[in-house]
Structures are given as structure tokens and as C-alpha cells.
Amino acid sequence: MKFQIKRLLSQILIFFSANLGALGLKTGFCYPFFYCNSCPAATSACPLRAIEQSVYKNSLNWRLLLYPILILGFFGVTSGRAICGWGCPIGLLQRGTGKIARKLKKYPSIEKLGQHQIEPYLRYIKYFLLIGVVILTSYLIGFMFTDICPIGVLTGTIPTLILYPGKFVPGYYFLAAIVIFVLFLILIFTIERGWCRYFCPIGAILAPFNKISILHISLAPKEKIDKECLHCNACSNACPMGIDVCNMNRDPECILCGKCINICPKNLIKYER
Amino acid sequence: MKKILTIQISALIIVSGSLGGMLIFTDVYEDVHSGIVSVLCLSCLKLEPITKIDFTFETAYGDPHPMFVLENLTHGVIFLHYSEDACLGCDIMYPIIQDLFNITFGKEDMVNEIVNLKGSDIAFFYTNINHASDKMKKSFPIYDKDHISGLPMFAIITLGYDNGIIRPYYTTLYGTLGLDNDKDRSIYLTELIQESIDIYNQNKEGYSPN
DSSP: OHHHHHHHHHHHHHHHHHTGGGGTOOOSOBOSSSOOTTSTTOOSBOHHHHHHHHHGGGOOOHHHHHHHHHHHHHHHHHHTTHHHHHTOHHHHHHHHHHHHHHHHTTSHHHHHHHHOTTHHHHTTHHHHIIIIIIIIHHHHTOOOGGGTOHHHIIIIIHHHHHHSTTSEEEOTTHHHHHHHHHHHHHHHHHSTTHIIIIIOHHHHHHGGGGGTOSSEEEEOOHHHHHHHOOOOOHHHHHOTTOOOGGGOSSOTTOOOOOHHHHHOTTOOEEEEO | OHHHHHHHHHHHHHHHHHHHHHHHHSSHHHHHIIIIISSEEHHHHTEEEOOOOOOBSSOTTSOOOOHHHHHHTTTSEEEEEEEOSSOHHHHHHHHHHHHHHTOOOOTTOOEEEEEEETTEEEEEEEEETTTOOHHHHHHHHHTOTTSOOEESEEEEEEEEEETTEEEEEEEEEETTTTOSSHHHHHHHHHHHHHHHHHHHHHHGGGOOOO
16 A cells, blocks of 8 residues: 555656646656646657657658657666556546546446457557557658647646636647547546557557566466465456456556555565566 | 566667767757747647737847847848748648748748838748757747747737837737638738838838847
8 A cells, every 4th residue: 555655656746747847947858658748837848749740741850759769768678667657647647537437347338348358459559549640640641649639638738728718719620639538538537547558659659668678567486376376366456457467477558556566465476677 | 587688788778878879969859848848839739829919019028139130120021930840830821921922942941031022021031940040049939929939920020119219019920820711811911011011111210220
């Protein structure tokens, strides 16, 4: 329990750090998580915005393309997707909505949503979004994911409208973005960490790093599992990403939140370097 | 075990070495700071500022007008066009401005030309924030009248009478001007520039850049 409070504190601290622009701190870094530079208090750039700008309409700016990937790569190599579980403000939001999503699971139709047989394949959507809508459409026709991004609506558009009432009117893709934002809300209230599981393009960049990250979650040796595991499935039930923890090996979906570690009655799961 | 450790160390050295090298030897940090973080793409915000055409003598943050503006005001009205590489609003406005002034230029160019609109000379400056010189980048916040810090942005600078002194008098427009089609945008800009030229002609005799 104490451990999860530490994680909550880390998320809150990073949320405030991401918003130090309110005090005038504007840097030239990219966030290593999903946050919008159009947020009035943003300190850094959205990595997706940098990637889109680097390839916009048949251009190719190698430096701007590599820069956010290297920043994400640094966090990825050291700690895999831990930044999703310990730092991302959208992860913090979904930590709150996840509790509601869990309660809604008692309704069979909602429970089925997250357990349908095609569910594992839906997790590939985020890779298609990254390659298709962030890179390819930006490069080929100039249509950018950030123009319709629901996180942009949440952290940029809505705060701007609240802070400066009467100063702005809807822009070109406003309606489309609002529709997607409403779908995003429905998603995160019905499926725990639904955005991270299926749609987050930044998660798609970080996910492969789980395979080689220095910090990762590992299970006890097979002999010990065979001998001591109660097969209570508490670890998988606790996992916000819906991973089959007992059978995982450096799963790309793991956000290193540590809930499985906390809940295992036999202490068979641990962080490892 | 040894294999994964080798991969981890190699990946960490490559990633941190490349990132460190980029930060030390390239301008990427400054490019992201000035081109993404400090200046917003209004299309990303999915909003546009409400267009207000009120002219003012006061610069956005009280800074003095840049020298190139003061000098060019001796010849006529000045039109400043600020844009960036990846921005839907910039892409919409870019051809409208080219048609309006009958001028052709590349999106990444820096343009400083005297153009003609209905018989009057206008000093036209096109600035792509992602490729501009420091001088032009610094002029952007000076004319950010409504403190929007968003692109595209247009400033029309003329001369006005202020308590016995003829001074630069300007207005700033943002985004796609709050209008739905190119024709309306073009008419709107033409009328506003014409009004600026009329004000300029009334006041030019008393102006001195110093």
C-alpha cells in the first residue's frame, strides 16, 4: 500500500513539474510521456508534435525526428514503460477513472469489452496510430494526429477556454476533436487504462523497450513458481493493463506499476535490475 | 544473462550518447523551445482567437518597435506574416497572402520585399518561425497584441497620431481570421490593409524613424 502511495506522489510531482510553464519555465525538451505543449502551463513539447513537424508534408528533419525518440529511448532503456505508470499525467487521470472502470466491470456487457477474444489484437492499434496517423498522414497529406488529439483537448483546449473565456472560437478540427475526446472519456471510464492499452502512440514507442529495459518486473524462477504459486490469479486481476502476469516475460504492455508485486501473497513477483 | 546485459549497456550508451551529442552539438533544443514550446500552432489548440481589428500604439509587452519596422515605415505600411512548418492554419493562409500581394515564395524562405496593393507600396515580411533569423523571431512577441503566442499571425503596421507625435500604429490578426473561405479572408485583409494605407497617408508627413 505504502508503495502505491509513493507511485501516486511520483505521478502528482511529475504532473506539477510538467506544468511549471505557469511559473514561466519553458524548456526545449520533449516530455517523455503524453502531455500537450498547447497546455497554457506546459514546460516542454509533446514528442508527437516534434515527430509530426519533422516529417510534415514530404519534409524530413532528422534532428527533430530523432530528438523525441532518443528522449523516450533513454527512459525506455532505463525503465521501460515505467514512465507510463509512474509519471504520465494521463496515467494519473486513468488511475482515477480506472477505479470506476473496475466497478463498472460488474456489468457483463462492460466486462466483455475488456475480455473479448479480439482484445489482444486491439492492442496493436497504437502502433498503427503511431505509424499511420502520426507519421504517414503527416508526411503524405499534412494531416496530423495532434489536430484531433483528445489529450490536446483535455490539457490544451479546455484549460485555454476556461482561462480565457470569450477570447477564442472553435478552430478547424474542433468538432472532430471533441467527438474523439468524448469517446476517449467513455473509453477510460469503461476499460481500465483503455487509452494506454489500445491507443497511446507514445506507449507504442516505449513498449518495445520493455524487452531490454534495465528495470523490469520479473517472476520467480519456474521451479519456485511451480512449487509456491497458489494460482489465485490475484496478480492478473490487479494488473491495470490486463496482462496475464503469471505467464508474462518482459511484456511490452507492462507499465511497471507494481500492483502485481504488492498483491502476490507469496512474493513471487519483484522489480529486477 | 550476459547477452541481455550487453544489449542494455550498448543501448544505453547509444541512446544517451546520441542524445547528449544532439544537445551539445546541434540547435535542436533551441528549435524545440522557440518553434514548439514558446509558439503555439493554433490548429493544435483546435481554437482560434476572436479576430479584433483594433489598432494600438502599445507593443504587446511594452518593448520598443524593432529598427527594421521604424525604417520601413518611411516608405509605407508594413505587413508582417508569421508562419511555421507544420500547421494547418498556416497552410490555409499561405496561398491567400501570396495571391493578395501577387508574390511567390517558399514556405521556409524568409521574405522581405516591397509589394504593391492597389497602387500603394507595402513592406512585406514573411517569417517562418522554424527557420527565421533571431532578429525576426524577436519581433514576433512584440506584435503579439493579444498575448496569444500562436501561429499563423499577421501584423499590419501603419502610422497614427498620438498626442502630437506620429508613431507606429498596428493591429494583429491570428489564425484563419475567423472566416470560412479564402475569398472572405482575402477581402477582409484587403479592406484592412486599405484602411491602414489611408491612415498612413494622413500621418506620413510628420513621421521620423528616430
